Amino acid sequence: MAANRRISDSMRTSMPANLATWALQLALAIYLGVFSALPMLRGDAYVTETFDRIGFGDWFRHLTGLIELAGAVGLLIPLLCGLAALGLTAVMIGAIVAEFAVRSPGGAVVPAVLLVLFAFVAWYRWPHTLAFADRVRR
Secondary structure, eight states, rough: OOHHHHHHHHHHHHHHHHHHHHHHHHHHHHIIIIIIIIHHHTTTTHHHHHHHHHOOHHHHHHHHHHHHHHHHHHTTSSTTTTHHHHHHHHHHHHHHHHHHHHHGGGGGHHHHHHHHHHHHHHTTTTHHHHHHHHHHHO
């Protein structure tokens, strides 16, 4: 176990791994903001149709868009990035369930890939999440 812990700790402090993870976070934030949250908040037809099929209507579409936009911003803030990734992991679980329920299993591919990427960021940035929790407790 100690060997595994050392590998993950050394990976987290590696400059190339850190830069690559920040690049991933930036790409995810841009994707969420431009291709997911913005169409939800604008009310693009294909998004509105999907949320109508879910049965919750516009309020849920707006709420989901705001949560994704907040998550995208959170991915870019060092203290919040791990927590944002953790929250977005939960959002993607909901998206996968919704895709299976109202559309087709094939529609769950993108949320599943995003889920894996957000889970990786949440794991990699776990020390940031712990630092945030320490600040909140003070």
